[in-house]
Amino acid sequence: MYGYAAGDPANSSDPFGLCPIDKDGIPCAAEYAPGVTVSSPEMHAALDAIAAEADKPLLVYGGDRSEEHNKEVGGAPASSHLKGEAADVIFEGTSKKETLGILYDSHARKDFGVRLLYHQKGSSLPEHSHLDLQSGPDITEQQKGSSPRYVPLKRPFNYP
Numbered sequence: 001m002y003g004y005a006a007g008d009p010a011n012s013s014d015p016f017g018l019c020p021i022d023k024d025g026i027p028c029a030a031e032y033a034p035g036v037t038v039s040s041p042e043m044h045a046a047l048d049a050i051a052a053e054a055d056k057p058l059l060v061y062g063g064d065r066s067e068e069h070n071k072e073v074g075g076a077p078a079s080s081h082l083k084g085e086a087a088d089v090i091f092e093g094t095s096k097k098e099t100l101g102i103l104y105d106s107h108a109r110k111d112f113g114v115r116l117l118y119h120q121k122g123s124s125l126p127e128h129s130h131l132d133l134q135s136g137p138d139i140t141e142q143q144k145g146s147s148p149r150y151v152p153l154k155r156p157f158n159y160p
Helices: 041-054 067-072 096-105 107-111
Strands: 002-004 018-020 058-062 086-091 115-119 128-132 139-144 147-152
Touching: 041 058, 041 086, 041 107, 041 128, 086 096, 096 115, 096 128
Parallel strands: 115 139
Antiparallel strands: 002 018, 058 086, 086 128, 115 128, 139 147
């Protein structure tokens, strides 16, 4: 059975205005914090697919950035946030580590070619899961002395 997504027949997360209605009321699209946008249509679609696959609300709390804001938050000079191709996310009601596990195992994420970067506690940025459209393996940032070091992300997640 189908119905209007969020009561709106025309919206960016579901251009046809249709979304499967789950008996538990879980939305089938990512939810964006106020003022947060992700301008890449491919990334936007990937986030919606990841949320639908997990059957959990995926809160997108970081997206597009200006160069000035990117510097303010300590982002990489060539950050995918500057191109609208990145998002910082957490699943509603889960810990940062639980979110990491769901994202790591997500077939939707892999199908869209979305890379997962996990900033560990104690790394150059606060602990969080970052998704982007850059090619390459899933990685985690470890602090080694005064500079970050990136290593392949793999189970088990024995990170601090």
